[in-house]
Structures are given as C-alpha cells and as structure tokens.
Amino acid sequence: MREASFIERNKEKWILIESNLRNKIDVEPDVLASNYMELTNDLAYAQTFYPQSKTKDYLNELAILAHQQLYRDQKSSENQIRRFLAYDIPEAIWHIRRPLCYSLMIFCLAIAIGFLSAQYDLDFVRLILGDYYVDMSIANIESGNPAGVYAGGSEVGSALAITINNVRVAFLAFAFGIFFSVGAGYILFSNGIMVGAFHQMFFQYDVMREAMSAIWIHGAIELSVIVVAGGCGLAVGNSILFPKSYTRLESFKRMMKTASKVLISTVPFFIVAGFLEGFVTRHYQVSIWLCLAVIIVSFAAIVYFYIIRPLRLARIHGWK
Secondary structure, eight states, X not given: XXXXXXXXXXXXXXXXXXXXXXXXXXXXXXXHHHHHHHHHHHHHHHHHHOTTSXXXXXXXXXXXXXXXXXXXTOOSHHHHHHHIIIIIHHHHHHHTHHHHHHHHHHHHHHHHHXXXXXXXXXXXXXXXXXXXXXXXXXXXXXXXOTTGGGGSSOHXXXXXHHHHHHHHHHHHHHHGGGTTTHHHHHHHHHHHHHHHHHHHHHHHTTOHHHHHHHHHHHHHHHHHHHHHHHHHHHHHHHHHHOOTTSOHHHHHHHHHHHHHHHHHHXXXXXXXXXXXXXXXXXXXXXXXXXXXXXXXXXHHHHHIIIIIHXXXXXXXXXXX
C-alpha cells in the first residue's frame, strides 16, 4: 500500500484519537485500550513499510501518549489480566467471527454426513471407531449402561488424560490452519464424522436418549471449543490466502496474534470439560434432570462467552 493511501485510510481515526489524548478527554478504558491496539498495529505497519517517514514518527508519539494514559492507573499485572479476559479476548473473537461460523458449519455438516453414512452402511461405524470400541459399546448397551465407556479408569486419571487429549486436538486444529485452512478443515471434518457415526450407533440400538444425556454432559463444552479452535485455524489459513492490503507475512502475523488470544480462551473450557467427563459423566444414570441442567448451563456459558459478550461489546465500541 502506498503511504498516501495508508494515511488517507486512517487519518480520521488518528485525528479523533489524538484529540482525545491531547485534550485529556475522559475515555472509557475499553475504548482507550482499543485505540492503543490500533495505534500499535498501524505503527508496526509504518515501521515496516515507511521506516523513514514522518507518519511513523507521528504514530510513535501517539502510541506513547496512549500507553501513558492507558497504564497510568494500572498498579499491578492483575488489572492487565482482567483486561485481557474481559476485553482483549472478546475483541479477538469478534474479529474472527466469520471463520468461527465457517468452522461450526463444517463441523455440523460432518456430523450429518457421519450419521447418514453409518445409517446406510453398517460397516461405516466400525471403519471410523474401530472394532474394539464398537464391540465394547454394544456390550455396554446390552448390559443396560450405554455410556459405560466413561466409567473406566480413575476419575482423576481420566479427567487429566481427557483434558490433555482435547487440548492437543485443539492446538492441532489451530496449527494445521497454516496449511491454507485445509488442515484445520480436515481436523474439524474428521472429528465431526466420528461424532456423527458415534451417535448413529446409539440411535440404531434405540438408546439415543440415555447416550445423549451422558455424552453431552462434557460434549457440550468439549465439542464447542473444538469448533472454536478450528475457527482459529481457519482464520490463520485465510490470512495467508486472503491478505487484503497487507503482505501475506504481515497478514499472517496479525492474525496469529488475534487467533492466539481466542485459542488461549479455550484452555479453561477444556479443563472444565475434562473434569465433567472424568467426574460427572460416569454418574449420568443418577438423574436425567441433573444431566440436562449441566448440559444447558454448559451451552449457556459457551454462547455467552463466544457470542453474546463479543456482540454486546462490538455494539458498544463500534468494532468493525
């Protein structure tokens, strides 16, 4: 991008920010943080492509002013962590909302394909899940405990192993996004196929309700954040395929920074999902209402954190 175009594109924003900073207008902390992030991003771009220009010096001065005003009242790292959780992550989620939607669509499509394929091909479930797992599940169904697979092993050991595996899958979905989004799409699609085939097996033996009440105790969070991690991978891949006005490297670096924030947010959810699968799912036969309560609360937490809160902040701050 030519420097003149860069200035023309951003000058109104810079003038408004400068006016607020120099006139010491009381600006909400969230807005000030957003301004500071935009200034530092623009400054990084100017340093890369116009290192000798006055534009770079101007943006550097503004960034220093914004930094001083932003951190003047922050006395500890606790405030920065709170800001990261309450503001930076929702903003990052909003910026990659389209890849997140694409990720959900891919995952849901794969579930449907897995379910229908297993319905019309009796060997498909064994092909996807393996003979041992299928035979074990059938034995559990016949014994009256369809989700008995979740009762194996110690509670602590199961929770730890499950959490580690889920985080590994999420980071693979993110890392594979570098292969032009195809890698992330593959992780999403393969996991969706598996989930669809898994559910069809229980549907075939008419124990869908019992199985669903167990699987979705932890699956509500686990599968949701796998979709989120896949969306982060798609966002990274798309930044390489569609860099817009930036170089591919610059576009990739910017998106890595943004998507990484969203990916970090999935780790606590994976820990909760691992805890539920290790300690709660094995007791699914105690009460169907308790199962439903856990599932509803889990979905509500995901919807609030990844949809409602970013949408609310976007309306307040005018995020594009």
